[in-house]
Amino acid sequence: MKTRSTYRFPDEQERKIQKAIRLEWFTIGFMLTIIAVIYTTMGNSQAMKAAWIEDILSLIPPIAFLIAIRFRSKEPNETFPYGYQRATSISFLVASTALFIFGAYIFYDSITALLKTEHPTIGMTRMFGLNVWEGWVMIAALAYSAMPPVILGRLKISLARETHQKTLYTDADMNKADWLTALAGILGILGIGAGWWWADSVAAGVISLDILKDGISNLKEVTGDLMDRRPVKVDRKVPDDITDRLHDRLNRLDWVREAAVRLREEGSVLVGEAFIVPLSEDRLTEKIDQARQLAEEFDWRIYDFVVTVVPDLNPIRTETGNKV
Amino acid sequence: MSSLPSPSSARERSGEKSRQRSKIEKPFVRPRRIILRLTLAWPLTMVFLLAGCNMPLDPNGTLDRVVDDTMRVGFSEYPPWVVRTQGAQPAGVEAELVSRFAEKIGAEIEWEWGGIEDNLKKLEQFELDLVVGGLTEKTPWMTRIGLTKPYHVSYYRIGVPPDRSLTTSFDGIPVGYKKGELTGIYLQNKTDSKPLAVDNPQQFDGPIAAPDWQLEAWGFNPADIVIHKTGHVLAVPPGENEWLMALEQFLTSQKPTLSNLIQHHVEP
Numbered sequence: 001m002k003t004r005s006t007y008r009f010p011d012e013q014e015r016k017i018q019k020a021i022r023l024e025w026f027t028i029g030f031m032l033t034i035i036a037v038i039y040t041t042m043g044n045s046q047a048m049k050a051a052w053i054e055d056i057l058s059l060i061p062p063i064a065f066l067i068a069i070r071f072r073s074k075e076p077n078e079t080f081p082y083g084y085q086r087a088t089s090i091s092f093l094v095a096s097t098a099l100f101i102f103g104a105y106i107f108y109d110s111i112t113a114l115l116k117t118e119h120p121t122i123g124m125t126r127m128f129g130l131n132v133w134e135g136w137v138m139i140a141a142l143a144y145s146a147m148p149p150v151i152l153g154r155l156k157i158s159l160a161r162e163t164h165q166k167t168l169y170t171d172a173d174m175n176k177a178d179w180l181t182a183l184a185g186i187l188g189i190l191g192i193g194a195g196w197w198w199a200d201s202v203a204a205g206v207i208s209l210d211i212l213k214d215g216i217s218n219l220k221e222v223t224g225d226l227m228d229r230r231p232v233k234v235d236r237k238v239p240d241d242i243t244d245r246l247h248d249r250l251n252r253l254d255w256v257r258e259a260a261v262r263l264r265e266e267g268s269v270l271v272g273e274a275f276i277v278p279l280s281e282d283r284l285t286e287k288i289d290q291a292r293q294l295a296e297e298f299d300w301r302i303y304d305f306v307v308t309v310v311p312d313l314n315p316i317r318t319e320t321g322n323k324v
Numbered sequence: 325m326s327s328l329p330s331p332s333s334a335r336e337r338s339g340e341k342s343r344q345r346s347k348i349e350k351p352f353v354r355p356r357r358i359i360l361r362l363t364l365a366w367p368l369t370m371v372f373l374l375a376g377c378n379m380p381l382d383p384n385g386t387l388d389r390v391v392d393d394t395m396r397v398g399f400s401e402y403p404p405w406v407v408r409t410q411g412a413q414p415a416g417v418e419a420e421l422v423s424r425f426a427e428k429i430g431a432e433i434e435w436e437w438g439g440i441e442d443n444l445k446k447l448e449q450f451e452l453d454l455v456v457g458g459l460t461e462k463t464p465w466m467t468r469i470g471l472t473k474p475y476h477v478s479y480y481r482i483g484v485p486p487d488r489s490l491t492t493s494f495d496g497i498p499v500g501y502k503k504g505e506l507t508g509i510y511l512q513n514k515t516d517s518k519p520l521a522v523d524n525p526q527q528f529d530g531p532i533a534a535p536d537w538q539l540e541a542w543g544f545n546p547a548d549i550v551i552h553k554t555g556h557v558l559a560v561p562p563g564e565n566e567w568l569m570a571l572e573q574f575l576t577s578q579k580p581t582l583s584n585l586i587q588h589h590v591e592p
Contacts, residue, residue, distance in 0.1 A: 119383055119563020121470035124572035131573050133380055133565070195381035197563045 474555025
C-alpha cells in the first residue's frame with residue numbers, strides 16, 4: 001500500500017512554529033500562576049469562580065496545540081497511511097466541547113444564584129499588617145489575571161495568521177479577550193462593595209456567556225473542518241480563495257484542456273485532487289507528475305495532492321461551482 | 325510554454341494579501357476598541373474607586389441600622405463560648421466579645437435565646453444581626469450566612485499531669501477525655517492510643533486530651549501532638565459586608581486580651 005509521504009513545514013514556517021511552541025509553553029506557565037492566585041483569593045465570589053474555571057479551560061488549547069504539533073511530523077505508516085494530520089482537528093474538537101459544556105454549566109450556576117438571591121459575603125483580611133477588604137485583594141488578582149494572556153495573545157495571533165494554525169489562532173483570540181473577563185469580575189466585586197448583591201452573579205453570567213460563545217463558534221469551526229469543508233482563512237471570516245487560484249493556475253497549463261480542483265483542510269494542511277481533461281495523451285505520466293509538483297509548490301500548505309486525468313468534466317460538479 | 329511560477333513568489337503573494345488585510349483591518353479596529361474601553365470601563369471603575377473609601381456597603385443596611393440603636397443577637401449555649409445564665413444576658417467568651425462590640429458602636433443588645441439552627445435560619449432571613457454559639461469555620465452553614473474569620477483557633481492536644489514526664493508517643497496507652505465530647509473521635513482518627521471517656525478528666529491519673537486552653541486551666545502539660553484544630557467564628561447575615569468588616573476589625577483589636585478572656589470563662 002502506498003502511504004503518504006511525511007509532511008514537512010518549510011523553513012520559514014518551521015521557525016515560526018518553534019516560536020509559537022515557546023510562547024505556548026509560556027502561556028501554560030503563566031496560566032498556572034494565575035489559576036493559583038485566583039484560587040487563593042476567590043472566596044465567595046461567583047464571578048471569580050467563573051473566571052477561575054475559564055482560566056483552567058484556557059489550558060486546553062495550548063496543550064492541544066503542543067500535542068498536535070508533535071503529531072504533525074510523524075511518518076504515515078501501514079496503520080495510518082494518511083498520516084496524523086487530523087490530530088490537530090481532534091484536539092480542537094476536545095477543546096471546543098470542553099468550553100461549551102463548562103460555559104453552559106457556569107451560566108446555569110449564575111442564573112440559579114441570582115434566582116436564589118444569594119448575597120455573597122466578602123469580609124476582611126489582613127495583609128502586610130493592615131485590615132483590608134477582601135474585595136480589593138480579589139480585584140488585584142483579577143487585574144493580574146488579565147495581563148499575561150493579553151500580551152501573549154497579541155504575540156501569538158500574528159504567528160497564527162502566518163502559519164495558518166487554527167488551534168493557535170483560537171487560543172490567542174481567547175487570550176486577548178481575557179481583559180473582558182477580568183473587567184467583568186472587577187465590576188462585579190465593585191458592585192458588591194456598593195451594596196448591590198446581584199452584581200457578582202451578573203458578572204459571572206457575563207463571563208460564562210463569553211465562554212459559551214467561544215465554545216459554540218469553535219465547535220462550528222471544527223465540525224466544518226472534520227466534514228472536509230472548503231478551506232477558510234485562519235480568522236474564519238472569509239473562505240480562502242486558494243482553490244480558485246489553483247484552479248486558474250492549472251487551467252493555464254498548455255497541455256490542459258480544462259481542469260477542476262477541490263481542496264479540503266486536514267488540520268493545518270490542505271489536501272485535494274485535480275481532475276484534468278488533457279489535450280493529448282502524449283507523455284501523460286510525466287505531465288501529471290509535473291502538475292502535482294506545481295500544486296504542492298503553489299502553497300506550502302498543500303500536501304499529498306492527487307492529479308488524475310478524465311475524459312470530460314461533465315459528470316463532475318467542480319469545487320468552484322461551475323457546471324461544465 | 326508557460327513556466328512554472330516560482331514557489332517563493334506564490335508564498336509572497338499569499339503573505340502579502342494577508343498583510344494587506346491586516347493593515348486594512350488594524351487601523352479600523354484599534355481606535356474603536358480603545359474608545360470603547362475608555363468610555364465604558366475606566367470612568368465606571370474610577371467612580372467606584374473614589375467611592376471605595378466607604379466600601380463595602382451593606383445591601384440591607386445592617387451597620388447603619390444597628391449603630392446607636394439596637395443589635396439583635398441570637399445565642400445558643402456552648403461553654404466556654406456561650407454560657408446561659410439566670411438573667412437575659414448570657415456569659416461566655418463570645419457573649420463578652422459581643423457586649424464589648426455593642427458598647428463600642430453605641431448599640432443596645434436584644435439577646436434572643438434559641439437553638440443554633442433556628443437562630444441561623446433567622447439570621448439568613450435578616451431577622452437577627454448576629455449569632456453566637458461556638459460556631460466553627462468549617463460549618464456547612466457557611467454557604468448560607470456570613471462568617472467572620474476565626475477570632476481564635478483551638479488546638480486539641482494530649483497533655484500529661486504536671487508530675488509526669490512528656491512522652492512522644494501514646495500508642496496503645498489509655499488517654500482520657502471528657503465524656504460526651506468529640507475529643508474521643510479526634511483521638512481515634514489521629515492517634516493509635518486508647519481513648520477513655522471519663523467524667524472528670526482533670527482527676528485522671530494519666531494523659532488526657534482536650535483543647536489547649538482547657539489543658540492550661542487544669543494545669544496539664546501539653547505534648548506536641550495536635551489531634552484536631554478548629555477556628556472559632558461569629559455569624560452575620562449573608563452579604564452584609566460593611567457590618568462584617570466592622571465586627572472583624574473589632575475582633576482583631578481584641579486579640580491581645582483573648583487568652584485571658586478564655587481562661588476567665590473556662591471551668592477550673
